[in-house]
Amino acid sequence: MGETLRHAWTLARKDLVLEFRTRTAILSAVVFTALVLMVFNFGRDPSAVAAIDLAPSILWVTFTFAAMLALNRAFQLELDNQALEGLLVAPISRTSIYWGKLAANLVFVAVVEAVGLPLFVLFFNVPVADVLGPLVGVIALATVGFVAVGTLFSAMLVRTRFAELMLPVLLLPFLIPPLMGAVQVTARLLAARPLSEVAGWLRLLAAYDVVFLTLATLLFPHTVEQ
Template identity: 80%
Template sequence: MADLLRQAWTVARKDLLLEFRTRTALVSALVFSALVLTMFNFGRDPTAVATIDLAPTILWVTFTFAAMLALNRAFQLELENQALEGLLVSPLSRTSLYWGKLLANLVFVALVEAVGLPLFVLFFDVPVGRVLLPLVGVIALATIGFVAVGTLFSALVIRTRFAELLLVVLLLPFLVPPLIGAVQVTARLLGGRPLSEAAGWFRLLAAYDIGFVSLATLLFPFTVDE
């Protein structure tokens, strides 16, 4: 297990180093988040629909599509000089490769969310101070779920034409459960409802994470081996 984690960290560190050196996807995702939030902020009629009713959906639509940018780049950078072939010849286990990519994607998406959340609070003036901890908790749980599935599909489509489009089409149906859960919990938290009301959704998100991280770990070798 220590070897698996060490190798996963080696892959994740390399991916993050590459991303921080080029900053292409990170900057794109951050700009995208800011633009979407700005558009929703100025493009809605606050007298027609209460902000508090709309805000959770806007938050999660923004996070989801910004995360897609990260997931698209996860295996694209392995196509340069056929680095993926080198990884597959090396003693790196497929599990470590998946976990490494998953970890790098989680860090990447977390950074986007860490910038997106304050912007969301700023634009929509929602009270998050009292519920910050559970809100961060639900963001973390939902993010792990959809990044786990997204990392798997990113590997699956990377050798296909129109990989970026295909990823979105394949991924979105699988994101329905964690997105519904995340929106429901966020709505209850921002609406000042007791945390116990959201307990069921928290459990659903946790179950989704456990199920899909395990399943994706098992299926990943089939997506990269010829």
């Protein structure tokens, strides 16, 4: 286990250094997030629908599609000089490759969300100060689940044509449960309702994380076989 984690960290660190150096995907994701929030803000009619009713859905649509950019690039990096082949030959477990990619993707998506959340508050003027802790917790809970599934799909599609097109098509149906949960919980939090009202959704989010992290870890080695 220690060796797997060490190799996973080596891989994740390499991916983050590469991203820090090129800044292509992170900049695209952040700009995308800002633009989407701005368009939704100016596109809505404030006299027809209250911001607080729309805000949770808008937040999660934005985070989901921004995360796609990260997930798309996760294994594209490994096509550089066929580095993926080198990883598969190296004496490291396939699990460490998956966990390394997952960790890097989580950091990447977390950065996008960290930029997106203040913009969301700014544009929609929703009260988050009192619920910031639980809100961050829900964002983390939902993000782990969909990044776990997305990382697996990204590996499956990396050698296919139109991978960037196929990823959202295949991934979005799997994201329906965590997104529904995340939207429901976010809506209740922003309306200052007690968390006990959404205990079921929170359990669903936690269960989704456990089930799909386990499944993705078990399935990943089969997705990268030649």
